Amino acid sequence: MPRFTQSVRLFLFCLMGFVVAACAASPAVPVAGPLPAWNDGPARQAIVEFVTDVTTPGSEHYVPPAERIAVFDNDGTLWAEKPTYFQLLFIVDRVRALAPQHPEWADEQPFKALLEGDMATVAAGGEHALMELAMATHAGMDSEEFAAAVAAWIDTARHPVSGRRYTEMVYQPMLELLDYLRDNGFKTFIVSGGGIAFMRPWTEAVYGIPPDQVVGSSVELRFVTKGDDVAIERLPELHFIDDKAGKPVGIQRYIGRRPILAAGNSDGDYEMLRWTTAGDGRRLGLIVHHTDAEREWAYDRDSHEGRLDRALDEAGERGWTVIDMANDWSRIWP
Amino acid sequence: MPRFTQSVRLFLFCLMGFVVAACAASPAVPVAGPLPAWNDGPARQAIVEFVTDVTTPGSEHYVPPAERIAVFDNDGTLWAEKPTYFQLLFIVDRVRALAPQHPEWADEQPFKALLEGDMATVAAGGEHALMELAMATHAGMDSEEFAAAVAAWIDTARHPVSGRRYTEMVYQPMLELLDYLRDNGFKTFIVSGGGIAFMRPWTEAVYGIPPDQVVGSSVELRFVTKGDDVAIERLPELHFIDDKAGKPVGIQRYIGRRPILAAGNSDGDYEMLRWTTAGDGRRLGLIVHHTDAEREWAYDRDSHEGRLDRALDEAGERGWTVIDMANDWSRIWP
Numbered sequence: 001m002p003r004f005t006q007s008v009r010l011f012l013f014c015l016m017g018f019v020v021a022a023c024a025a026s027p028a029v030p031v032a033g034p035l036p037a038w039n040d041g042p043a044r045q046a047i048v049e050f051v052t053d054v055t056t057p058g059s060e061h062y063v064p065p066a067e068r069i070a071v072f073d074n075d076g077t078l079w080a081e082k083p084t085y086f087q088l089l090f091i092v093d094r095v096r097a098l099a100p101q102h103p104e105w106a107d108e109q110p111f112k113a114l115l116e117g118d119m120a121t122v123a124a125g126g127e128h129a130l131m132e133l134a135m136a137t138h139a140g141m142d143s144e145e146f147a148a149a150v151a152a153w154i155d156t157a158r159h160p161v162s163g164r165r166y167t168e169m170v171y172q173p174m175l176e177l178l179d180y181l182r183d184n185g186f187k188t189f190i191v192s193g194g195g196i197a198f199m200r201p202w203t204e205a206v207y208g209i210p211p212d213q214v215v216g217s218s219v220e221l222r223f224v225t226k227g228d229d230v231a232i233e234r235l236p237e238l239h240f241i242d243d244k245a246g247k248p249v250g251i252q253r254y255i256g257r258r259p260i261l262a263a264g265n266s267d268g269d270y271e272m273l274r275w276t277t278a279g280d281g282r283r284l285g286l287i288v289h290h291t292d293a294e295r296e297w298a299y300d301r302d303s304h305e306g307r308l309d310r311a312l313d314e315a316g317e318r319g320w321t322v323i324d325m326a327n328d329w330s331r332i333w334p
Numbered sequence: 335m336p337r338f339t340q341s342v343r344l345f346l347f348c349l350m351g352f353v354v355a356a357c358a359a360s361p362a363v364p365v366a367g368p369l370p371a372w373n374d375g376p377a378r379q380a381i382v383e384f385v386t387d388v389t390t391p392g393s394e395h396y397v398p399p400a401e402r403i404a405v406f407d408n409d410g411t412l413w414a415e416k417p418t419y420f421q422l423l424f425i426v427d428r429v430r431a432l433a434p435q436h437p438e439w440a441d442e443q444p445f446k447a448l449l450e451g452d453m454a455t456v457a458a459g460g461e462h463a464l465m466e467l468a469m470a471t472h473a474g475m476d477s478e479e480f481a482a483a484v485a486a487w488i489d490t491a492r493h494p495v496s497g498r499r500y501t502e503m504v505y506q507p508m509l510e511l512l513d514y515l516r517d518n519g520f521k522t523f524i525v526s527g528g529g530i531a532f533m534r535p536w537t538e539a540v541y542g543i544p545p546d547q548v549v550g551s552s553v554e555l556r557f558v559t560k561g562d563d564v565a566i567e568r569l570p571e572l573h574f575i576d577d578k579a580g581k582p583v584g585i586q587r588y589i590g591r592r593p594i595l596a597a598g599n600s601d602g603d604y605e606m607l608r609w610t611t612a613g614d615g616r617r618l619g620l621i622v623h624h625t626d627a628e629r630e631w632a633y634d635r636d637s638h639e640g641r642l643d644r645a646l647d648e649a650g651e652r653g654w655t656v657i658d659m660a661n662d663w664s665r666i667w668p
């Protein structure tokens with residue numbers, strides 16, 4: 001067999017036609033070693049160099065395992081967020097499921113509009129309507145009942161565009177990154193604007209991240225005893241919004257240690273990236289840039305979900321690595 | 335060598351006089367295997383049986399490792415709490431350390447009384463005075479400055495009675511229990527009424543419990559950017575009190591899974607014990623009963639610190655194991 005350079009071999013491989021579609025969508029450079037769904041580009045290199053640097057004993061930038069904290073946004077960073085945040089789709093399904101117990105919703109906005117499929121009227125209600133829907137579906141039951149409702153939904157509901165389960169709408173390269181970091185002694189956390197109780201029932205099975213390593217937004221809770229029964233009730237009142245400047249606060253409150261790696265995809269992650277990368281020693285800030293309209297979605301500055309503007313502008317000066325989904329990922333879905 | 339029964343051998347051993355003091359204080363039955371500082375009594379047996387039950391594959395009560403959550407109160411459960419909570423002693427030392435930056439304290443109560451050593455006046459100020467002292471010493475700086483202040487204090491301060499470091503006032507049997515549980519796949523957490531930021535700087539070194547597995551009371555936090563500087567400021571306002579009915583709430587908020595083992599020593603742990611042991615399957619509730627005036631302190635129903643009354647009354651009916659410090663622990667200090 002003649003000895004070709006790697007690029008000639010790749011070219012011939014594409015010519016063979018078996019993988020024409022994949023080659024067209026993404027000029028894949030097959031990689032050896034970790035992170036196989038990543039092309040051998042600057043993003044993968046930055047990650048591997050960082051991990052090598054902080055884990056090599058004697059390295060100037062060595063970090064002991066206990067301090068290897070990595071935080072990940074969820075929506076748009078670990079799983080998709082189009083056509084809208086999946087938790088909103090859960091809310092819609094949940095209002096429909098709970099409607100028989102709430103006959104009054106047939107005449108009350110925003111429930112009436114939602115039940116009639118009139119999403120324009122729901123949207124016109126703005127943040128106030130959304131909060132009413134969120135509280136009606138996320139509170140008024142105990143914590144174990146809510147977890148069971150989420151688990152039942154995530155097991156059966158299907159994404160409106162792909163028809164796949166939501167837990168299949170996660171990014172294979174990010175699953176590999178989570179594994180790669182854990183294999184190198186990192187402790188991985190989710191730090192998301194999404195509901196903490198909405199994520200915990202499935203993050204361990206899907207991401208390998210246990211409930212106590214999930215940080216998110218939350219409602220007020222109250223412990224109640226009724227005779228021999230005990231429960232933790234979910235109250236219809238916001239307790240904490242884990243977004244924007246709330247993210248470093250959530251990190252401090254729940255993790256208590258400054259991360260050395262943060263990954264996000266929107267301006268909601270800006271403060272978390274600032275807090276993480278301003279620390280001493282080697283730090284890595286990662287931004288997933290949605291550039292792939294063929295295989296996923298392409299959006300940034302003008303998107304309602306995952307608006308990425310200021311964080312993208314400042315990425316260069318702050319040394320954050322921007323992951324170009326179209327070029328850096330040879331595969332997107334598991 | 336003649337073959338003696340274990341008790342005859344123990345008797346002879348005591349007669350030898352080398353360990354007269356230890357034998358007098360506690361009729362030690364040397365144990366083989368885990369938990370060597372525990373006597374072979376009902377408490378140790380309950381623990382070993384429980385751990386064996388939930389970790390033996392095929393056992394009716396088997397619990398997968400991910401669900402082996404164990405929670406521990408701190409004051410009076412993992413370390414001592416006499417003559418008063420150690421965090422109060424930190425507050426006293428900290429007011430003295432900060433006084434030069436606060437000349438106004440020379441005329442302001444409760445600071446004036448504290449600086450003059452007039453603890454009766456401080457105490458007469460009640461909860462309000464205490465909160466003022468707590469906020470003046472626990473807020474008004476950023477989270478890293480506060481952690482450094484705690485670390486410096488814990489490294490140098492000495493217990494007023496024993497003269498030992500506070501981190502040496504921890505219970506050897508409980509250190510062994512933490513290790514034993516982790517060796518058996520448990521994840522161990524602190525759930526304390528004490529300040530979360532007061533515990534985190536040293537729990538990993540002392541208990542093997544990392545900062546993200548510490549749940550405690552907390553102040554409000556705020557993320558601030560000043561040019562290229564970023565910080566998390568500690569505000570003089572309570573955010574969460576992790577005591578009594580707050581403990582199950584703290585568990586749900588931070589851990590997100592119901593524990594299968596809870597250990598406490600006071601009525602402040604009652605709700606945590608209820609929440610833990612009311613769950614399905616095998617559960618273990620442990621109460622450290624301070625019965626040893628010789629080697630530690632003896633107190634329960636009438637104590638200001640660690641008042642143990644209702645939880646002691648209900649221990650029998652609820653199946654909680656009461657650890658009798660004088661009889662169950664052959665050694666108390668490391």
